[in-house]
Every structure is written in structure tokens, then in C-alpha cells.
Amino acid sequence: MEKLIGAAVIGQSGGPSSVINASAYGAIKTALDSDVITNVYGMCHGIVGLLNDDLIDMSKEDPDELALMKYTPSSALGSCRYKLADPDEDETDYIKILEMFKKYNIRYFFYNGGNDSMDTCNKISKFMLRNGYEVRCMGIPKTIDNDLAGTDHCPGFASAAKFIATSVMEVYRDATVYDKGMITVIECMGRHAGWLTAAASLAGYLGKGADLIYLPEVDFDMDKFVAKVKKIYAEKQKCLVVVSEGIHDKDGTFITEYQTQGAAAAKDSFGHTQLGGLASFLANRLKAETGAKVRGIELSLLQRCAAHCASQTDIDESYAAGKAAVDNAVAGVTDRMVGFACTRENGKYECKTELFELTIVANTEKKVPREWINEEGDGVNQGFIDYCLPLIQGQTQLKIENGLPRFVNLKKVKAVPPKA
Amino acid sequence: MEKLIGAAVIGQSGGPSSVINASAYGAIKTALDSDVITNVYGMCHGIVGLLNDDLIDMSKEDPDELALMKYTPSSALGSCRYKLADPDEDETDYIKILEMFKKYNIRYFFYNGGNDSMDTCNKISKFMLRNGYEVRCMGIPKTIDNDLAGTDHCPGFASAAKFIATSVMEVYRDATVYDKGMITVIECMGRHAGWLTAAASLAGYLGKGADLIYLPEVDFDMDKFVAKVKKIYAEKQKCLVVVSEGIHDKDGTFITEYQTQGAAAAKDSFGHTQLGGLASFLANRLKAETGAKVRGIELSLLQRCAAHCASQTDIDESYAAGKAAVDNAVAGVTDRMVGFACTRENGKYECKTELFELTIVANTEKKVPREWINEEGDGVNQGFIDYCLPLIQGQTQLKIENGLPRFVNLKKVKAVPPKA
Numbered sequence: 001m002e003k004l005i006g007a008a009v010i011g012q013s014g015g016p017s018s019v020i021n022a023s024a025y026g027a028i029k030t031a032l033d034s035d036v037i038t039n040v041y042g043m044c045h046g047i048v049g050l051l052n053d054d055l056i057d058m059s060k061e062d063p064d065e066l067a068l069m070k071y072t073p074s075s076a077l078g079s080c081r082y083k084l085a086d087p088d089e090d091e092t093d094y095i096k097i098l099e100m101f102k103k104y105n106i107r108y109f110f111y112n113g114g115n116d117s118m119d120t121c122n123k124i125s126k127f128m129l130r131n132g133y134e135v136r137c138m139g140i141p142k143t144i145d146n147d148l149a150g151t152d153h154c155p156g157f158a159s160a161a162k163f164i165a166t167s168v169m170e171v172y173r174d175a176t177v178y179d180k181g182m183i184t185v186i187e188c189m190g191r192h193a194g195w196l197t198a199a200a201s202l203a204g205y206l207g208k209g210a211d212l213i214y215l216p217e218v219d220f221d222m223d224k225f226v227a228k229v230k231k232i233y234a235e236k237q238k239c240l241v242v243v244s245e246g247i248h249d250k251d252g253t254f255i256t257e258y259q260t261q262g263a264a265a266a267k268d269s270f271g272h273t274q275l276g277g278l279a280s281f282l283a284n285r286l287k288a289e290t291g292a293k294v295r296g297i298e299l300s301l302l303q304r305c306a307a308h309c310a311s312q313t314d315i316d317e318s319y320a321a322g323k324a325a326v327d328n329a330v331a332g333v334t335d336r337m338v339g340f341a342c343t344r345e346n347g348k349y350e351c352k353t354e355l356f357e358l359t360i361v362a363n364t365e366k367k368v369p370r371e372w373i374n375e376e377g378d379g380v381n382q383g384f385i386d387y388c389l390p391l392i393q394g395q396t397q398l399k400i401e402n403g404l405p406r407f408v409n410l411k412k413v414k415a416v417p418p419k420a
Numbered sequence: 421m422e423k424l425i426g427a428a429v430i431g432q433s434g435g436p437s438s439v440i441n442a443s444a445y446g447a448i449k450t451a452l453d454s455d456v457i458t459n460v461y462g463m464c465h466g467i468v469g470l471l472n473d474d475l476i477d478m479s480k481e482d483p484d485e486l487a488l489m490k491y492t493p494s495s496a497l498g499s500c501r502y503k504l505a506d507p508d509e510d511e512t513d514y515i516k517i518l519e520m521f522k523k524y525n526i527r528y529f530f531y532n533g534g535n536d537s538m539d540t541c542n543k544i545s546k547f548m549l550r551n552g553y554e555v556r557c558m559g560i561p562k563t564i565d566n567d568l569a570g571t572d573h574c575p576g577f578a579s580a581a582k583f584i585a586t587s588v589m590e591v592y593r594d595a596t597v598y599d600k601g602m603i604t605v606i607e608c609m610g611r612h613a614g615w616l617t618a619a620a621s622l623a624g625y626l627g628k629g630a631d632l633i634y635l636p637e638v639d640f641d642m643d644k645f646v647a648k649v650k651k652i653y654a655e656k657q658k659c660l661v662v663v664s665e666g667i668h669d670k671d672g673t674f675i676t677e678y679q680t681q682g683a684a685a686a687k688d689s690f691g692h693t694q695l696g697g698l699a700s701f702l703a704n705r706l707k708a709e710t711g712a713k714v715r716g717i718e719l720s721l722l723q724r725c726a727a728h729c730a731s732q733t734d735i736d737e738s739y740a741a742g743k744a745a746v747d748n749a750v751a752g753v754t755d756r757m758v759g760f761a762c763t764r765e766n767g768k769y770e771c772k773t774e775l776f777e778l779t780i781v782a783n784t785e786k787k788v789p790r791e792w793i794n795e796e797g798d799g800v801n802q803g804f805i806d807y808c809l810p811l812i813q814g815q816t817q818l819k820i821e822n823g824l825p826r827f828v829n830l831k832k833v834k835a836v837p838p839k840a
Binding site: 167 | 465468493495587593598600715721722727809813822824
């Protein structure tokens with residue numbers, strides 16, 4: 001394979017996570033150290049920054065400061081939710097991107113995000129190939145939802161899972177402290193895949209946790225749910241329920257929509273229904289049904305940005321994914337997403353980076369296998385525990401200053417195109 | 421002072437915190453090691469356990485397991501919200517308590533809680549004195565609200581403050597990541613005192629944090645608030661607001677009551693109005709006013725049980741408060757609460773335990789001084805930072821097992837009264 005000499009650009013897209021910057025840093029640092037990559041640019045707010053010629057020069061950052069990216073939550077370069085048009089219908093954005101590639105002599109394109117981002121990466125790769133512009137395009141996965149196809153798991157999932165399991169353990173202690181009855185409903189993120197909600201089971205595995213766990217993989221039956229909570233509450237005067245925001249009934253109606261039926265539900269720019277408020281909705285319903293004190297808790301943004309509770313395994317693997325994207329691209333690979341292939345033989349966990357076809361990854365959703373969910377559909381079994389537990393090991397090595405996290409502060413020096 | 425030989429009993433009451441067990445452990449361990457304290461009993465669910473002869477024998481616990489109490493959130497002995505009657509009106513409970521004291525030869529009474537608990541402690545102490553039963557009664561403070569009079573600060577406050585400041589730092593990163601506008605409203609606990617909400621300012625001090633902070637110490641003006649958010653949003657397309665659950669207008673009406681006016685607000689057994697849902701109420705209002713994407717986040721129970729993010733300073737001081745209660749009682753002191761006297765000369769923080777009159781502490785609320793709040797009433801100044809920052813130092817030494825906290829599991833062996 002011939003050495004491809006030129007600049008690299010990296011962008012971050014979609015909902016952030018606690019470790020997306022660890023991946024970006026893995027790519028940036030490896031690219032800065034590479035002898036074929038001439039310049040390393042960051043897109044401000046993902047593809048939007050590339051379209052608007054809003055790039056920063058990563059070499060201008062202080063190396064020690066830049067290294068703090070590894071432990072800083074959210075997307076340090078800024079994110080976006082911009083969907084590229086189908087190039088067969090509208091080539092405008094692609095032509096603009098090609099201009100930018102030429103202007104900065106960009107030969108390496110790294111895009112760090114979820115399935116929509118892999119779709120973006122794939123479309124750009126295909127367009128450039130058709131137009132004879134040589135650029136190596138690599139996807140670096142990120143999604144707390146853990147729903148990307150192919151890879152064993154996604155960077156970002158484990159840290160969110162660790163925060164959720166930890167919080168459920170802590171809330172369990174709080175919610176069962178009184179001599180009086182109490183029902184608690186905790187809502188986790190996850191539109192179509194219940195990985196994050198399933199992580200609540202880790203709390204029960206090691207200590208005391210949820211009585212009931214509901215994932216979107218199984219149809220939710222409100223009457224059965226209420227009856228089950230009532231039964232548990234009658235037995236022990238306490239009940240802790242963890243639900244995914246995306247639970248729906250057998251007709252596919254989101255349970256959260258029960259409260260707004262008739263009104264049109266808000267949708268994001270990808271057409272996803274905007275959910276929320278499920279915990280308080282279910283809490284109110286259970287209060288009416290039982291007369292108990294009921295509390296609804298939405299973990300909200302905390303679960304995807306709680307870097308102080310990140311898994312060091314997740315951080316290290318995320319970094320490795322970013323590094324592997326650059327290493328592979330430099331070695332000649334293009335049009336692939338870096339993912340993980342893992343083994344868990346005899347309790348020994350091993351994780352290696354592996355490459356996946358972007359076309360397979362883009363817009364596919366991997367769900368929690370039915371065989372890891374109990375028959376009743378209100379809990380998970382050992383299969384899930386064995387899968388998830390290795391991923392949350394290790395406490396973050398986050399730098400603490402004055403008792404609080406010391407996150408990165410980038411200078412963000414505007415990139416200057418090389419002289420022609 | 422004559423040595424008082426007999427048993428000790430300890431109970432926990434009121435809303436739990438991340439470190440109330442550190443205090444209880446400080447008292448239990450010191451009592452177990454004492455040569456005048458013959459037995460150490462724990463009340464199951466505070467004073468309710470004492471009234472119902474539901475006591476456990478702390479000497480039956482494995483010492484290594486018991487030591488995990490120091491890092492376990494919530495109240496390991498169980499809590500209650502039981503208000504003792506005024507003894508001038510109804511002596512029933514006090515007579516029952518006296519019977520229990522005699523049955524177990526209890527000569528040391530330790531009660532671990534907030535201002536209502538100090539009131540309980542005070543009433544029991546006075547009743548026993550009037551009835552000629554020698555027992556030394558000591559209050560061990562706990563309240564994340566930090567509103568107890570006399571003491572520099574309260575055990576439990578700093579850990580909640582550390583979690584709040586950390587979470588605001590993290591949510592700031594998340595809530596400002598997109599190229600599109602976003603307004604975020606975070607709701608903290610604090611009915612009448614804004615200490616916890618003020619702690620959000622620590623995030624801004626060290627990194628990037630809240631634009632506006634509203635405490636119950638200053639009357640809240642909805643129109644002024646909306647105008648201010650609109651102005652900040654127009655300038656930078658982002659606005660992060662932190663509010664106390666207890667903010668109210670100049671007429672004393674809680675802002676959260678604006679959404680339920682006409683309906684009677686729920687009250688707890690102490691007659692406190694039950695608040696909640698403020699973040700989403702304000703978020704909806706701001707969405708209607710600005711058209712921006714707005715997110716409301718209620719930190720809910722997480723802020724008072726997030727032991728994984730506790731301040732080691734808080735843990736150590738809480739332990740010291742429990743220990744001091746026993747040491748002082750054994751030395752002859754009674755009818756006092758242990759608190760802290762601190763100095764912060766030239767940035768050097770020192771904290772010593774000190775004793776306070778229970779009558780002064782009970783049912784008094786210490787608020788954030790007006791001079792620590794800015795003139796506009798929408799932020800705090802260096803005075804608060806200098807006060808609070810030393811308290812949140814040190815990361816918890818919490819034991820981790822399999823990537824998750826290893827909290828205490830007590831056997832709770834039922835206490836047997838000594839032979840007469």
C-alpha cells in the first residue's frame with residue numbers, strides 16, 4: 001500500500017457520552033504523531049463545521065491540556081445533528097465537502113458518533129470514491145445506547161452503565177430507608193434498545209437493586225405492570241422499578257405517549273420521537289393505584305455525561321478505537337468502522353479492535369437478545385451480567401483539582417489552509 | 421464527673437445523606453470500644469424502633485463489615501419521620517421510651533439527624549431529667565440542607581455539594597455541545613435554605629457552569645427571570661440555570677405551586693409542603709417564551725445518596741462528629757449537639773468539633789447570608805466559594821468490588837435485654 005500523505009480531519013456528532021473525547025483524543029494524538037499525516041484538524045460541531053470551513057488546528061493545543069480530553073465528557077470539538085441528503089437527490093453538501101478536502105489537502109476523514117454518524121461517514125466515502133478523490137474515511141463509534149451492529153459493544157455504553165448501576169445501588173439504599181412504604185421509578189435513556197436499562201441489573205447482582213426492569217425489547221403491558229408492582233409492594237412495602245424511556249405496548253405506542261395522546265409528539269431532525277417524562281407519568285399512575293408514596297427519577301443527561309463515574313475500561317477502549325482508526329487508515333484501510341471483538345472465556349475478558357463495514361453498521365440497531373431477558377420480560381439474566389460486568393471495571397483516572405474534575409479547555413485556534 | 425455505666429442506643433432519622441452512616445459508625449465504633457458502655461444498640465427506623473422495642477445489637481456485626489458503614493449512603497439502621505408529641509400534651513411516647521431505657525439499662529442516647537431530630541433529642545433529654553432518669557442525650561447532626569444553627573456546616577452538606585458541582589460541570593459540557601440553542605434548568609433540593617443550590621457556583625469557579633443561580637433566600641420574580649434568560653440566550657444561544665426547589669415569590673408562594681394553584685399542595689407529617697417538578701415547570705415556561713430547546717433536570721434523590729462522589733473531608737468530619745458525641749457523653753456531657761467550629765485563615769482550613777445547645781439548634785434554620793448572594797439575587801460571590809470549597813476536598817475512599825461500590829450489609833441481630 002502506497003503512503004497517502006495529507007491532512008486529517010476529525011469530527012464528533014450526535015448525543016455526547018462520557019468517553020467520546022477519549023476516542024477523539026486517541027485519533028488526534030495518533031494523527032499528530034504520524035509521519036504521513038501533515039496536519040490534524042478538528043471540525044467545530046461535526047460535519048457542520050466542515051461545511052462552514054470552521055476547522056481548528058489541533059497541533060496548536062498544549063499537549064498536556066489536550067491529554068485531558070481523555071477524561072472530559074461530551075464532545076470537546078462540539079457536536080451536531082445534521083443529516084446529509086441522499087447524494088442521488090442533492091449533491092450540494094458533498095461538493096462543498098470535496099472543496100474543503102481539496103482546500104486543506106485532507107486525505108483522512110474520521111467521524112466519531114453513533115449510527116447516524118456512520119451513515120454520514122459512509123455517504124462521504126462513497127461520494128469521494130465516485131468522484132475520484134482519494135480520502136480514507138473511518139468511523140469511530142460512540143453511543144451510550146450500545147446499539148451499533150457488529151461490534152461487541154460501543155464506546156460510551158459502559159460508563160453510562162456504570163453510572164446507572166451505581167445510582168440504582170445508591171437510590172435503593174435511599175428509597176428503602178423509611179419505615180413507611182415507598183415506590184420508586186427510575187427512567188433510563190434508550191429509545192429502541194434496552195442496554196442501558198438492563199445495566200440497572202448490575203446493582204442487584206452485587207447488592208440490592210431493582211425489583212423490576214423493563215426494556216423496549218419486550219412489549220409493555222400497563223395492567224400487568226401495575227398488578228406486579230402492587231404485589232411486590234404488598235409483600236415488602238417497597239418497590240424499585242427501572243424503565244427504558246422507549247418502552248411501548250404491543251401496538252408499538254410508546255408508553256410515554258399515553259399522556260399526550262391526541263397531541264402530535266415532538267420529533268428531532270432525524271424523525272425520532274422526542275420522549276421524556278415517563279418516570280413521573282408512571283409514578284403518578286402507581287400513586288393513584290396504590291396510594292403509596294411514589295417517586296419518579298429521570299436520570300436524564302447525567303447518565304451520558306457523568307465522567308466522574310466513568311469506567312476506565314471504557315475510557316481505555318475508547319482511546320484504542322480512535323487510535324486504531326488512524327493506524328488502519330494510515331495502513332490503507334478506508335470505509336470501515338472500528339469496533340470491538342471480545343472474548344469472555346472462563347471469566348477472563350479480552351477486547352481487541354476490529355473493523356466493520358460501514359454499510360452494515362449505519363442505521364442498524366442492535367438490541368438486547370431475547371434470551372438475556374427473563375420470560376416475564378421484567379428483568380435480565382446471567383447472560384447479560386456476564387456480558388456487561390467486564391465492561392464497567394476500573395475507576396476513572398480523571399484529574400481532580402480543588403475537589404472537582406479538571407476538564408479540558410481547548411484554545412481552538414482556527415485552521416489555516418496550506419499554501420497551494 | 422462520675423463514670424456512668426450502662427448501654428448506649430443510637431438512631432437515625434429524617435432524610436438520609438451520603439455520610440450519615442459515617443457519623444453513626446463514628447458513634448457505634450467509639451461506643452463499642454468504650455469501657456463504660458456495656459452494650460451498643462441500634463434503633464431500627466429511629467425513634468419508631470425504640471418505641472416498638474425493635475433494637476439490634478451492634479456488637480454482633482462483623483467489625484470489617486461494620487466499617488463499610490463509613491462509605492455507605494442513606495441510613496443503615498433505617499430512618500423515620502416520626503414527630504414526638506409535646507410532652508405537656510401527651511406523655512405516652514416518653515413513658516414508653518423510659519420503659520425501654522430501663523429495660524435495656526440505656527444511659528446513653530445518640531440521635532443522628534436534622535433539626536427535627538435535634539428537637540426529638542431535646543424533648544427526650546428534658547423529659548428524662550424531669551423524671552429523674554439519668555441518661556446522657558447527644559445529637560449528631562446530619563443534613564444535606566446545611567441549615568442547622570450554630571455549627572459552621574452540617575455533615576452531609578459537602579458531599580451533596582460536591583455531587584451538585586460535579587454534575588453541573590458535566591451537564592454544562594453536555595448542554596452546550598450542539599451548534600443549536602439550548603436552555604437547561606437544574607433543580608436542587610433545599611426548601612428554605614439555598615446552600616445546595618449555591619454549591620452549583622463551584623462549577624463555575626473552576627470551569628464552566630451556571631449562568632444563573634436562584635436561592636430561596638431571595639424573592640423570585642418570574643418576569644425578571646424570563647427576561648434575564650432571554651437576554652443570555654440571545655447573546656450566546658445557551659443558558660444554564662440552577663434553582664432551589666424552594667424558590668418563592670415576594671408573597672411567599674412557592675414557584676412550584678404556580679402549576680397547582682387552587683389544588684391543595686401535599687404536605688409531609690411535619691407540615692412541610694411537598695415540592696417537586698419545578699425544573700420541568702420552568703423548562704416548559706422558558707420553551708414557550710423562547711422557542712428554544714429546553715431541558716429540565718431534577719437532581720432528585722441522587723444528590724443526597726451519591727456516595728460514590730462523596731467528599732472525604734465530609735466523611736472524616738462526619739465520623740469525627742459521631743465519635744465526639746460518644747467521647748463527650750462518656751465524659752459527662754448531655755443535652756448537646758456536636759457541631760463544627762472552623763477557621764479559613766489565609767486559605768488554610770481547620771475544623772474542630774464543638775458542642776451546641778440543642779434548644780438553639782432545634783427548629784432553627786440557618787440560611788445563606790445575604791452578603792454572599794449577588795445584588796441581583798441570581799448568583800453567589802467569593803464569600804460563599806471561600807466557605808464551601810474546603811468542605812468538598814478529597815475523593816471518597818469507598819471500597820469498590822467488581823467495578824461497583826461495596827456498601828455495608830448488616831446482619832441486624834435482635835437485641836436481648838440484660839438480665840435484671
